[in-house]
Amino acid sequence: MRLRALLDTDALGLKLLGGEEELDRTVRGVMTTDLRDPSRYLSGGELVLTGLAWRRGPADSESFVRILVQAGVAALAAGEAELGDVPDDLVLACARHRLPLFAVNESVAFATITEHVVRQVSGERAGDLAAVVDRHRRMMTSGPAGGGPDVVLDLLGSDLDLRAWLLSPAGRLIAGPKVAGPALPAGVCAKLAAEHLAAGRTGRRGPHRVALGGTTYSLFPIRSSGRSPQAARDVRETVLSEWLLAVEADAGDWPEERLDLLHGVTQLIAVERDRRDAARTVRRRLAQEVLELVQTGAPPAEIAARLRVAAPVLLPGLGAAPHWQVVVARVEWDDAPAGPGVPGAPGGPAGVPAEGPGGRRTGGTVDGGPVAQSLLEEILVDPLSTGPEPSDRIAVAHTGGEAIALVPLPAVSSEHDGSESGILADALLEAVRDPLSAGLDDDGRLTLGVSAAVHSAEGLRGALEEARHARRVAAARPGRVCAAGHQELASHVLLLPFVPDDVRRAFTARLLDPLKDYDRRHRAELIPTLEAFLDCDGSWTRCATRLHLHVNTLRYRVGRIEQLTGRDLSRLEDKLDFFLALRMS
DSSP: OBHHHHHTOGGGOEEEEEOGGGTTOBOOEEEEOOOSOOGGGOOSSEEEEEOSTTOSSTHHHHHHHHHHHHHTOSEEEEESTTTSSOOHHHHHHHHHTTOOEEEEOTTSOHHHHHHHHHHHHHHTTOHHHHHHHHHHHHHHTSOTTTOSHHHHHHHHHHHHOOOEEEEOTTOOEEEOOOSSSOOOOHHHHHHHHHHHHHHHHTTOOSOEEEEETTEEEEEEEEOOSOOOTTSOOSHHHHHTTOEEEEESSOGGGOOHHHHHHHHHHHHHHHHHHHHHHHHTHHHHHHHHHHHHHHHTTOOHHHHHHHHHHHHHHHSTTOSSOOEEEEEEEEEEETTSOOOTTSTTSTTSOTTSOSBOGGGOBOOOSSOOHHHHHHHHHHHTSOTTOOSSGGGGGOEEEEETTEEEEEEEEOOOOSSOOOOOOSOOHHHHHHHHHHHHHHHHTTTEEEEEEEOOOBOSGGGHHHHHHHHHHHHHHHHTSSSSEEEEEGGGGOSGGGGSTTSOHHHHHHHHHHHHHHHHHHHHHHOOOHHHHHHHHHHTTTOHHHHHHHHTOOHHHHHHHHHHHHHHHTOOTTSHHHHHHHHHHHHHO
């Protein structure tokens, strides 16, 4: 289609700001971006849509326009929703480079323009694509009851007889057809994601064909154009952030029209991906604010006030303030040199090697925070749940090359029963290790640390340090994807004086707070009973005599201690942990 045709469609809300003499240019595609340098995603002939988030000042317009012109784009359309009128410096830069410039009215969504262009460009090549796009447009405007990529995948099945599934890089099923047919097993999802990540690392263009169990799948990348300007340019990091469309068919013998059709569908899904990424902005900002307060030593009351703001956003309708859990992640590459102040480098915590498994250097100056942030938002969703909604309960910030997730947990009963709640490191690792190891290949690592749940602002700093320390424990292990949880910090070896004070406090609080709470409510004297029991080396008779109790009463109290903490006082390890916790409290 010609650029001139865009002005003939009133529904697009486009206003020409410059380049009238270039309106006979041909448009071959459309891309939405706020990257400062989107050249790697451009092949020429695109109409580029931007919300101008890349612009920090007038000087940025010249470099952005120059990059677009060098990539051979047809025109630029700038939205007015963020900054109001399109800045004069962008108008002048487009005029200097003879790049047609349109303004997009704030009432018009970029998705509307994208769908119009895709429909027009592809209509002559594939009539069935026009039907799919039109149905998708109607679906998107019909409200939340009919929206989502699931419906697009149903259309592929009903209109084109293609079964397709949308997967995360960790192999989680995001969307699939609701029409009759067997569901895609979790194991197959993980293998397809692994194959996609491994193929993506080679730099080969999709679709990638994979045969599993006698069935051939074609894998199409969903390249989100809505990454932040700081997003990684490196293909190693880019592939770790991509969704993929897995189609049950061999695309090797498809005509160009059919391939164009599927690429058009991936563009439509990318628009939905961008919308969902934008919805994460508020949660990311909340996490960043809480993290900054925690790290700067803000008063607990101020942190608690910010948590009260975050709770209804992350868990709408929740009556009571939730408990919180912290997860820390870091993505590192072999060619990122280690440096002072980086966990795992010289000067780090005692007992943690400066080199990874096999003597390989880790850590470094490359900021892997953004890709770790994107990964953490995906992998913290229950791998057995479909759809995007569960990720709305996860707030992830990134700082200093690491991503930090603030995960709310529904408030539990005040009676501790010693059971584990929330995210478990082993389960998390099991769900994502295989596919992500393929994406990290032989030069990258993902390490994860998981804290215990805390119920107050006072415990949040300790939880953060606990998760960071657990991540450093994971980093000392072999493997491309490693995780460690707070349970692994319970060993007395890690509670020697060189361990950070916050980690000690988190450890003692986890063991003794349930007992203190119970004593406060019931005046049961569990703490004095525990001290006496340990002092008597676990002798029931000696301890009962010292406390002037009947042995049965002592056994009841010790049983209550074990129930509240999930520990076993007949085990030497648990006795030692209690002994250290009491000495450090």
